[in-house]
Structure formats: structure tokens, C-alpha cells
Amino acid sequence: MITVRFEMKKRLFPLVAILAVLFVISSCTDLPDVVKETPAEPEQPGEEVTPEFDWKITEGLTLEVKVKTLEGKVNDFYRTVKVFTDKNFESTSLIATGSARPGEPYTTEISVPAAVKVLYIQVRDAYSRSTSYKCEISLKQGTLVLDTNTAQAYEPDPQTRAGNNAPAAPGIILPDTYDYTVTTAFPETLENGKTYYIPKGVTIELDNKNVLENGIYVRSKMATIYVAGTLKMKETSSVSISNKHFVVLPGGKIEAPKMTFIKIANKDIPVVYVMAGGEMDIAGDLSVAENLSLVNHGIINCKKFNTYGGSHVHIAGLLKVYQLNLAWPKEWPDSYVYMYPNSVIDAQGSAWLGKAHIIMYEEAIFYSATNTPAENAKFIAPEGNKAFVRIDGQNYTYGGMYTFYGDIEVFIPNIKASHAQAFRNERMFDGAFLTDNWEDRKYYIAWTEINNGYGEFELIDKDGDGVPSHEDIDDTDPNAAYNSYFPSASDMATMMFEDNWPGRGDYDMNDVVADFNVYWATNARNEVTGMTVHWKLRAAGAQNKLAMALQLDGLAASEVSAVESSLTPSGSIFQTDAKGLEIGQSRPVIPLFDDVSDVFAGVNKMVNTYQGQTYYDSNTETLTIHFTSPVAMRTVAETKLNFFVVVSSHDNPTRSREIHFPWQSRTDLGKKQTSETTDPENEYLTVDGMMWGIMVPKSIKYPRESVTMEDAYPAYGSWYNSNGTQDEDWYEGSVNEDKVYQVPVEEIPEEDME
Numbered sequence: 001m002i003t004v005r006f007e008m009k010k011r012l013f014p015l016v017a018i019l020a021v022l023f024v025i026s027s028c029t030d031l032p033d034v035v036k037e038t039p040a041e042p043e044q045p046g047e048e049v050t051p052e053f054d055w056k057i058t059e060g061l062t063l064e065v066k067v068k069t070l071e072g073k074v075n076d077f078y079r080t081v082k083v084f085t086d087k088n089f090e091s092t093s094l095i096a097t098g099s100a101r102p103g104e105p106y107t108t109e110i111s112v113p114a115a116v117k118v119l120y121i122q123v124r125d126a127y128s129r130s131t132s133y134k135c136e137i138s139l140k141q142g143t144l145v146l147d148t149n150t151a152q153a154y155e156p157d158p159q160t161r162a163g164n165n166a167p168a169a170p171g172i173i174l175p176d177t178y179d180y181t182v183t184t185a186f187p188e189t190l191e192n193g194k195t196y197y198i199p200k201g202v203t204i205e206l207d208n209k210n211v212l213e214n215g216i217y218v219r220s221k222m223a224t225i226y227v228a229g230t231l232k233m234k235e236t237s238s239v240s241i242s243n244k245h246f247v248v249l250p251g252g253k254i255e256a257p258k259m260t261f262i263k264i265a266n267k268d269i270p271v272v273y274v275m276a277g278g279e280m281d282i283a284g285d286l287s288v289a290e291n292l293s294l295v296n297h298g299i300i301n302c303k304k305f306n307t308y309g310g311s312h313v314h315i316a317g318l319l320k321v322y323q324l325n326l327a328w329p330k331e332w333p334d335s336y337v338y339m340y341p342n343s344v345i346d347a348q349g350s351a352w353l354g355k356a357h358i359i360m361y362e363e364a365i366f367y368s369a370t371n372t373p374a375e376n377a378k379f380i381a382p383e384g385n386k387a388f389v390r391i392d393g394q395n396y397t398y399g400g401m402y403t404f405y406g407d408i409e410v411f412i413p414n415i416k417a418s419h420a421q422a423f424r425n426e427r428m429f430d431g432a433f434l435t436d437n438w439e440d441r442k443y444y445i446a447w448t449e450i451n452n453g454y455g456e457f458e459l460i461d462k463d464g465d466g467v468p469s470h471e472d473i474d475d476t477d478p479n480a481a482y483n484s485y486f487p488s489a490s491d492m493a494t495m496m497f498e499d500n501w502p503g504r505g506d507y508d509m510n511d512v513v514a515d516f517n518v519y520w521a522t523n524a525r526n527e528v529t530g531m532t533v534h535w536k537l538r539a540a541g542a543q544n545k546l547a548m549a550l551q552l553d554g555l556a557a558s559e560v561s562a563v564e565s566s567l568t569p570s571g572s573i574f575q576t577d578a579k580g581l582e583i584g585q586s587r588p589v590i591p592l593f594d595d596v597s598d599v600f601a602g603v604n605k606m607v608n609t610y611q612g613q614t615y616y617d618s619n620t621e622t623l624t625i626h627f628t629s630p631v632a633m634r635t636v637a638e639t640k641l642n643f644f645v646v647v648s649s650h651d652n653p654t655r656s657r658e659i660h661f662p663w664q665s666r667t668d669l670g671k672k673q674t675s676e677t678t679d680p681e682n683e684y685l686t687v688d689g690m691m692w693g694i695m696v697p698k699s700i701k702y703p704r705e706s707v708t709m710e711d712a713y714p715a716y717g718s719w720y721n722s723n724g725t726q727d728e729d730w731y732e733g734s735v736n737e738d739k740v741y742q743v744p745v746e747e748i749p750e751e752d753m754e
Contacts, residue, residue, distance in 0.1 A: 053723040054663045055691045057731075058111040058487075060639040062143040063096070065106040067123055077126035077459065078524055080471045080482070081106040084120040085113065089132070090384045091490040093120075097482040098526045099467060108526055109637035111486055113697045114139060115729035120154070121146055126459055126468045127446040128363075170270045170293050170314075172247055178226065186211045190223040192243065200228040200251060207234035212241045222269070227252040227278075233259075245271055248278030248298065258284030264292055274298040276317065288313055290332065299450065307356070309333040316340040318450035321347055324368070326377070327354035339364035339387070344451045353377035353402060360387035360408065363445045367454045368393065374402040381406030381432075386443045388455045404432035409443040411435045444470035465524040473521070479529040479630070486518045486638045487697035492534075493517065494700050497693045499542045499647045501659045502675035504686060507710070508703040510609045510741070512546060512645050513539040515699050518638065527630035533623040539741065540596040541609030541705055545650045547573040548592040549582065550623070551642040551667050554635030557581055560588040564624040569594040572653050573646055585668050590623065604650065608741060609705040615744045642667075645693070660684050661693045696731045701740035712739040 067079045078099035086093035100106035100123070112119070119137055124130045134154035135146055178197035180187075182204055190196060190211060198204050206212075212233075225231070228249040233256035240260045248254055252275075259282055261271045271288065274280055274296045282302035288294045293312040296319060305321040307313055309332020324347040327335035334355045339345065341362040353374035358366060362385045370393035379402060381387045386407045393414065404410055404427060412434070415423070423434050435441055438457060445455025460469040465478040474480040487493045497512040498505030505511070516535040520528050533550065540546055547569075552560070563580030574591035575583045582589035597604040600616045607616050634640075642664045648654040656671035662684045666672065672683060679685040684692060703712040710717040715730035727733070 053689055053720065055661070055694055055720070056114070056663055056724075057695065057728070058113055058638065058697050059139060059141075060637060061110050061112055061137065061141060062634070063106070063108055063110055063119075064143065064145045065100055065121060065123065066145070066147040066149065067100045067102060067105070068149050069102045070125060074126045074459075075102070076466070077101075077461070077468055078466045078471075078481075079106075079126075080124045080467070082122040082124070083110060084122070085116045085488070087118075087120050087134075089120065089122065092488055094485060094489040095487070096484040098484065098522060099481065099524050101466075104525075106526060108484065109634045109639070110484075111638035111697075112137065113487075113729070114724060115732070119144070123148055124471070125446075126471070127456070128444045128470070129446045170268050170273075170295060170312075172270065172273045172295075174226075174247075190225075190244065192223060193221040195224050195226060197226045198229040198231055198252070202229035203232065204229070205232045205234065209240075212244050222264070227254055229253075230255070233257065241271075245269065246273070248272075248274040248280060250275050250277030250298075252277075253279045253281065255281045256283070258282060258286070260285060260287050261289055261292060264289070268293070270295045270314075272296070274300060274317070307335040307337070309335060309355070311335045313337045314340070315343045315345060317343060319345045321345075322349035323347075324349075324351040325354065326352065326356035326358075339366065341385075342445075342448060342451065344454070346452065346454075347372075360389075360406075361385045363387065363443075363455065365390070365445060365451050365454050367391075367452075377402040379404045379408055379410075379432075381408045383407075383430075388443050388445055390454055401427065403427045403429065405429045406431055407443075408432045409435055409441065411438065411441065413438070442470060444468070467524050479523050480521045481524045482522045482526075484520045484522060484633070491517070491697075492536075492699040494696045494698065494702070495643055495693070496696075496702060497645050497659055499544055499546065499645065499659065499692075501647070501657070501692045502673040502678045502683070504677055504690070505692065506706055507690070507708045508541065508609075508706055509694065509709050510539050510541040510702045510705065512542070512548065513537075513608075513702045514548070516643075518641065520633065520636065522633070523630060525630075526633065528627070528633050528636055529630050530627065531625045531636060533625070534620055535592060535623065536620045537593070537596070537599045537618050539608040539702060540600070540604075541606060542647075543605050545573075545604070545648045545653055546596055547594045547646040547648075549574060549644060549646070550590045550592065551585070551644065552588045552590075552625075552636055552640060553642045553664070554637075554640035555588055555627075555631065557585055557588045559628055559631060560625060561628045562626045563590050564622075564626075565590075566619075566622045567593065567598065570598050573648070573655055582667075582669070587667065588625075589667055589669075590625065592621070592623070608743075611704055611741060643695075644670075659692050661695060662691045698731055700731045701735060701742075703739060704741050707739045712736055 065081050069075060078101055081098050081100055082094060083096040084093040085095060096108055096110050098106045098108055117137060119135045121133045121135060122130055132154045133146055133151050135144060137144055175195050179194040180196045182196055182198050183202050186206060222243050222245050224245045224247060226247045226249060228251060231254045235257050240262050242262050246254060264271050270293045272294045276297040278298035280300045285304045285306060286302040287306040288311040290308045291310045295314040297316045299318045301320045304323040306325045307327055309327060334357055337356055337358045339360045344365045347368040350370055351368040351372040355375055356377045357380060359380045364387045366389045368391045372391045372393060379389055389408055389410045391412045420434055441457045444457060447453040447456055462469055462475040463478040465481055467481045469475040472481050473483055492515040495514050496509040498509060499511040514535055514537050516533060519532045521530045523529050560579060560581060569591045571594060573594040576591060577583050582591060593599050595604055596607060599618050600607050603616055645659045646655060647657045647659060655669055658666050658670035662682060677686050679687050703709055713730055713735055715727040715733045719727040719730040
């Protein structure tokens with residue numbers, strides 16, 4: 001038996017992308033009113049680590065994507081290339097975007113978590129026609145080349161493309177053999193639980209209503225008719241249908257004056273299942289009654305399509321109808337219509353939406369050519385899915401009318417100005433928006449065989465950079481066409497430091513804890529024209545004075561024209577010039593803060609590491625870096641970002657004591673510290689291979705004061721003792737919640753507790 005399902009499972013989608021930077025600096029001493037003695041010889045956690053281990057959890061990779069030649073004007077525009085670390089193709093795994101044309105490949109530098117073994121690359125032409133590719137990668141691969149002229153395309157399964165927050169669509173079973181093969185005529189009575197098959201090339205005309213109406217109702221034992229050829233129903237045969245189900249196979253077709261289903265099982269068994277390549281042509285009504293379901297991957301044409309309260313309709317192809325009646329009568333329960341990626345509902349006549357929930361996935365289109373009144377209808381696009389609703393007729397304000405939720409673009413050309421304002425104020429939520437003019441459309445949906453071009457609009461390139469407006473992040477600026485990201489378009493990374501360098505710390509890694517996210521703006525030639533760092537200091541578990549900065553290792557200081565920062569450091573450690581760069585450095589060094597009190601007003605030590613003490617929140621700060629001219633991504637990629645901490649005393653602030661990640665080096669103003677604990681070949685590793693700083697490509701919880709990382713994260717020790725070959729995603733695994741710092745939950749006022 002072959003099971004065919006079009007399945008969706010419930011899933012939560014983030015509504016807001018949070019950008020932050022996490023810095024932890026820990027001297028492993030207590031709050032001012034608590035004295036904690038640091039052992040003369042701190043115990044080394046774990047076993048001996050190989051000195052060659054660099055503690056990196058991400059790997060840099062050069063990516064090159066070559067694209068095909070296309071026919072017509074579309075070939076003149078750049079293709080948009082998107083790079084994901086997961087097959088979900090969502091913002092949480094989007095790490096890079098850029099452009100390519102034949103002879104002009106997309107070339108960039110990316111940083112990939114070591115645990116990621118596959119990249120998913122999407123190439124979209126100017127008409128948004130998309131092809132995806134699946135590329136395996138290996139550790140320290142160096143360069144990955146994807147040539148779309150020879151590479152095999154990867155087709156994500158429908159569940160991956162649509163997301164996982166919809167209930168499962170009912171499935172069907174294709175038998176290995178059928179009970180009856182119908183080549184001339186159906187028998188007078190169809191048996192419950194039996195299968196009837198019309199082969200390809202065979203046309204059956206049915207004019208006996210008893211064939212479809214008879215049969216004693218037995219739940220889950222309906223007779224099922226599989227149509228690979230053609231089934232033509234006469235008027236007398238389709239007044240009503242009881243205890244029968246229809247599956248239209250690829251290439252099959254059903255023609256009928258109408259189809260009304262009675263005495264049918266519940267919605268878990270579809271009354272009609274049209275597979276891709278199948279078609280139904282109904283001259284009259286097609287009705288999905290209460291608690292029933294219909295699944296369409298192919299094409300359904302009908303004069304009137306009715307859903308009654310509690311029904312579930314799943315559209316993955318085209319539903320073309322003259323009169324659409326969803327969820328009526330209004331006294332009955334709501335109905336649900338799921339429109340999967342690239343599906344279309346095309347209502348050419350009147351459309352009454354009733355109490356319907358129309359859930360739209362990526363590039364689904366709902367089109368109504370005439371008046372479309374409603375009674376509390378809801379259009380919903382789950383997060384990450386862009387959909388389009390077009391209503392050409394005058395729309396009536398009837399009852400609750402309709403509301404829109406999520407990334408849905410709505411175009412109603414004949415809407416009155418007063419109604420348009422009401423729509424924006426009262427009917428649009430969670431990113432839904434109303435477009436006034438066709439020329440101002442934002443969501444371009446390319447022509448397909450089923451969507452009739454309803455989502456297309458003329459290709460526009462306002463800034464003349466070769467990237468069409470709907471793919472360009474700013475079509476008024478030729479210097480800004482795409483964004484690339486670290487760790488992704490909507491995630492943050494965590495940095496953690498020990499501050500005892502060059503002496504060993506206690507490895508609670510909370511002396512400085514900060515979250516960060518980086519956006520690189522690139523032009524159509526994939527050159528970086530600017531970058532933005534969002535950062536947030538979360539904890540500072542140290543008695544020392546702490547400062548922090550970022551050096552761009554791949555550039556000279558002269559290549560940065562200006563720095564804009566939402567936070568102004570106090571100036572007690574870093575002395576800056578008019579551009580915002582530290583004076584006396586050959587590389588660009590950009591201060592983040594000079595003292596913890598710059599971030600946490602009035603507090604400069606032991607912040608947010610002791611459970612039960614006062615919790616201090618901080619702002620997410622923004623650092624924008626401008627260049628004198630565009631630079632190559634390889635010069636400012638994540639591998640070239642050198643975040644570091646400066647440690648000194650509050651009484652005698654000094655600049656020279658810098659702490660870096662093991663794979664980075666001191667700035668011009670940092671001073672080498674000699675110690676028997678440091679590795680002669682790498683001053684930011686101990687002689688037995690431990691470090692003072694680590695970065696994780698995800699925001700994670702950090703240990704409480706004096707709790708080691710190994711105690712907080714059970715797989716952490718396995719990772720570093722195996723030199724990174726085991727438990728590469730240790731930070732994704734289990735965490736001992738009683739060992740990590742928990743942000744206190746604010747008390748809820750009694751009046752809000754119901």
C-alpha cells in the first residue's frame with residue numbers, strides 16, 4: 001500500500017525577529033558585600049584538550065553560485081540567491097542573499113555552524129520563479145561551488161514549503177490492486193469498502209443515480225472510485241452521493257452537473273481527493289458539507305462551490321468557481337480553507353465568505369472578480385509566508401466583514417478612500433497591508449499554469465542596479481540591494497569571556513556575556529557597502545573594570561569612513577577620532593563600551609550572575625559602519641570580526657590588557673602578557689588547551705556564578721574533549737536549568753491575575 005499525504009502540523013512562528021549582542025566578563029569574585037576567595041590554583045575543568053583545538057563553533061566558507069541563461073528580457077536582471085542552513089527556508093536559517101547573472105556568479109563568504117552539514121540554496125529569477133538546491137558541505141571545506149547548469153534541483157516537500165502550523169490534511173491510500181476495474185459500466189450497486197478503478201484512456205458515462213446514492217452507511221467503509229481515465233456523470237446520476245469517495249489520479253478527469261454529498265464519514269476521509277494533474281469539471285454545485293473535507297492538488301472548475309459549517313477544504317492547486325459560498329449558514333460552526341504554496345482560489349462571480357478561516361501559505365492567491373461580502377471571515381498567513389488577496393468588485397461592509405493577519409498584501413482597486421483607511425486601522429494585523437496602486441505592489445508572484453498571472457506586475461528597477469524592486473531591499477539606493485546575516489536573519493549569537501587572563505578562570509564564562517547579530521548590506525555586485533551590528537550586554541560577573549570593542553581584522557582604518565552608535569562610551573578606556581575609531585590603530589577598532597556602567601547605569605560590576613540579586617536589563621544597541629568605498633565580503637565576514645574585552649581596575653584604568661577568542665589576535669594597543677599558564681604559540685589558550693573566550697551561533701543561557709560551563713551543559717565536555725568532533729551542537733542540547741542564570745519573571749499585579 002502506498003500512502004499519499006499532504007500533511008501540516010502545528011508549529012509556533014516567531015512574530016518578531018530579535019537582534020541582540022551578549023557579552024559576559026567574569027572575574028569570579030562575588031558582589032561587593034560578599035567576599036569570595038579565588039583559589040590559588042583553580043581546578044581545570046574536564047580532561048586535557050589538544051592545544052591545536054581552536055574552540056570555533058562556526059567555520060568560514062567561500063560560496064560561488066553560477067546561474068543559467070534565461071530566455072527574453074528577464075535574463076537582463078540579476079537572479080536573487082538565498083542561502084539557508086535548514087530546509088525550512090525561513091528567516092531563522094537565512095544567512096546570505098546576493099545576486100548572479102550568467103558569467104557573473106554570486107561569490108561570498110559565509111560562516112556556518114560546525115554541526116550544519118547541508119546548505120539549501122534558492123535561486124529566484126526576476127519573475128520570482130524559484131529553484132532550490134541541496135548542497136552537502138564538510139568541515140574546513142574552504143570553497144563550495146554550485147553550478148545550476150548541471151546541479152540537480154531540490155524540491156522541498158509540501159509540508160516544508162508551507163510550514164508546520166496547520167492541521168494535517170486527510171490522506172488517501174493508493175491500493176496495490178483494485179477490487180474492480182471498470183472498463184464498460186459500473187455495477188448496479190457499489191459495495192462498501194471496495195475500490196473501483198477507471199483506467200487511463202477509458203471513458204465511463206454514468207446515468208444511473210442508484211450507483212452513487214445506494215448503500216448502507218458504514219463509517220470508514222465507503223466505496224472509493226479511482227479515476228485515471230474519464231468519468232462523465234449524467235444529470236440523473238449526481239443528484240446526491242452517499243457513502244462514496246472519489247480520487248482523481250494524475251491525468252484523470254471527472255465531469256458532472258453537480259456533486260452533493262450526503263451520509264459521508266467525517267473530515268478525516270476526504271469526499272474528493274484530486275491529485276496533481278487531475279481535474280474536476282462541475283457544471284453546477286460542488287458542496288462540502290458539515291464536518292467533511294476536500295483535498296485538491298489539481299484543478300477544480302465548478303459553477304458554485306459551497307462549504308458548510310465545520311468543513312475543511314485543502315487547496316494545493318486551483319479552485320476556479322463562479323459563485324463561492326464559504327461557511328454558511330452563519331449559525332453553524334466556522335469552516336477552514338487551507339491554501340498551500342502557489343495555490344489559487346479564483347472566484348469569477350459573486351463570493352460570500354461567511355465565517356471562514358482562509359489560511360494562506362507562500363505565494364497563495366485569493367482572487368475575486370466581483371463583490372465579496374463577508375461575515376467575520378479571516379485571512380491568515382502564518383509567519384514567513386507571503387500571500388496575495390485581490391478583490392476587484394466593490395466590497396460591502398457587512399457584519400464583521402473580513403480581517404487579515406500576517407504577511408498578506410491586499411489589493412482592492414475600487415475601494416473607497418474612507419473604507420481603505422478603516423481597513424488599515426481595523427482590519428490589518430501582524431504585517432498585513434493594503435496596496436493603493438498596482439504599481440506599488442510589493443509581493444511579486446510569478447505566472448504559473450494555474451494562477452493566471454494575478455500576482456504579477458511589471459518589472460521595475462527604480463535605482464537601475466539590475467535588481468527588480470520586489471527583490472531589492474532599497475530600490476532607491478543602488479548601493480543597497482541585499483542583506484546577508486550572522487548568525488541568521490532573525491537569530492542572535494552569544495559571546496562569553498573569562499576575565500582572569502593570563503591566569504586561569506573558573507570557567508563559569510559569565511564575566512562578560514553579550515548577544516549580537518550582524519547585517520551586511522551589499523550592492524548588486526555583492527560588494528559590502530555597509531554593515532550593522534546589534535548587540536546587547538546581558539551580564540558582567542566581574543569585580544574588574546571591563547570595556548569592550550570590535551576590530552575589523554580584514555580592513556585598514558582608512559577604509560572606514562564613519563561609525564554611528566546608539567550608545568556613547570564614556571571615553572575612560574578608548575580614545576576615538578572624529579570617525580568613531582580608536583586612535584592609534586592600523587585596523588578599525590570600534591568601541592562598544594568603556595565601562596559596564598555605560599550600559600547598566602549606576603552599576604559597574606557583578607551584574608546578573610547571582611540568582612536572587614537585583615536583575616538589570618539593558619537596551620539593544622546598534623552600531624552602523626560606513627566604508628569609504630565598497631569592500632569585499634571576505635574582508636568583513638564573521639571570521640574577520642574580532643570582538644575583545646579590555647580588563648583593568650576601577651581605580652587605575654589601563655588600556656593594554658586585551659582578551660580575545662583563541663582564533664583572534666591582539667590589536668596594536670594590546671600588550672602581550674607572559675604567564676606560565678599560556679600556550680607559547682597562542683596567548684589566548686592555556687598550555688593545556690583551554691580558552692578565555694567562546695562564541696556560540698545562538699543565544700544561550702549562561703552559567704550562574706562559579707558554575708562551570710561543563711556543569712551547565714552536559715554535552716559541552718564531550719565536545720571540547722573530542723576536539724570538536726562530537727556533540728558539535730552541544731548548545732542545542734539539554735541544559736541543567738538549576739545551573740544557569742534565570743532572568744527573573746516580573747510579578748504580575750493581582751488585578752491582572754484572573
